[in-house]
Amino acid sequence: MKNCMLILMVVVLASCGVSNSPEKVVETFYSNMFSGKTNENVGLILNAKGEPVAPVKQEDQADTIEELNGLTKMVTEVLKQKYNLEKIEYQGIKLIDTKYNEAKTQAKVTFILKIKGAEAEEEEIVVRKIEDKWMISIFG
Numbered sequence: 160m161k162n163c164m165l166i167l168m169v170v171v172l173a174s175c176g177v178s179n180s181p182e183k184v185v186e187t188f189y190s191n192m193f194s195g196k197t198n199e200n201v202g203l204i205l206n207a208k209g210e211p212v213a214p215v216k217q218e219d220q221a222d223t224i225e226e227l228n229g230l231t232k233m234v235t236e237v238l239k240q241k242y243n244l245e246k247i248e249y250q251g252i253k254l255i256d257t258k259y260n261e262a263k264t265q266a267k268v269t270f271i272l273k274i275k276g277a278e279a280e281e282e283e284i285v286v287r288k289i290e291d292k293w294m295i296s297i298f299g
Contacts, residue, residue, distance in 0.1 A: 181266040181286040182254050184293045189272065192234070193249030197227045204295045211289055230297075238274060248275035255281060264288045265296075 184203055191199045201223055202213040212223060235247050250273040259266045266286045271279045285296040 181293045185268045192231050198224045207298045242277040
């Protein structure tokens, strides 16, 4: 029970500490993903319905974190295969551009994921503003 409360506090504090910009949310998301802080991403993402994943019920939190860990593992394996790498050495992201919709409630952030030994390619991710907070829309 203490562990669940600790995880919930970390998630809430992490989501409060992120700067309120699409670019900062994207940077934080990938930094957390590749540094083993996947649980801190719970407060930064939207589910397939476009709703915030956090706060999640305590009984569902372990499943949510397990799903994020699975996503991280899948992304890591795809990158290893794509670039023929033994391991992924994340070196940050380079922001290229941010395009907002007319209402400024959605942004498409273009960036380069910097991985040691990998060819630089532009990536895009959709970020949506929900209740004055920018969140990653994994499902577009």
